[in-house]
Amino acid sequence: MKMFLLSICSVGLVFGQAEAHFKFSVQSPIVVAGTKLKPGEYKVDVEGSEASFRLDGKVVKVPASLQAEARAYKDTTMESSDSNVRAIHIGGTVMTVVFVHAAGGN
Numbered sequence: 001m002k003m004f005l006l007s008i009c010s011v012g013l014v015f016g017q018a019e020a021h022f023k024f025s026v027q028s029p030i031v032v033a034g035t036k037l038k039p040g041e042y043k044v045d046v047e048g049s050e051a052s053f054r055l056d057g058k059v060v061k062v063p064a065s066l067q068a069e070a071r072a073y074k075d076t077t078m079e080s081s082d083s084n085v086r087a088i089h090i091g092g093t094v095m096t097v098v099f100v101h102a103a104g105g106n
Contacts, residue, residue: 019045019046019047020044020045020046020066020093020095021043022043022044022090023041023043024041024088025040026038026040026041026042027039030078030080030083030084031084031085032051032053032060033063033100034101035062037055040056041055042054044097046066049063049064050064051063051097063100064097064098064099065097066095066098067095067096067098068095069089069094071094072092072093072094073089073091073092073094074091076091077091084101086101087099
């Protein structure tokens with residue numbers, strides 16, 4: 001799996017409620033849970049079992065979950081295989097957003 005560094009603008013987490021709110025920049029097209037996202041600066045909200053990606057007034061929702069890791073991440077990074085994102089590690093936290101992939105996806 002490849003790791004990509006994402007530029008991070010802000011992170012806000014509410015651990016007890018399994019929520020995360022952060023921004024990151026995508027430099028080239030990616031696929032998250034079977035949904036293609038174009039390059040841009042996204043606002044991401046993870047609540048319950050869903051992540052919402054907001055860009056230019058449009059919202060894309062995909063299945064996701066939050067997991068606490070053993071160590072904090074210095075920077076926000078993205079785990080992917082080809083262009084398919086498997087997870088985003090949120091910089092400055094111990095949280096990882098894990099994506100549920102569409103049937104037939106990687």
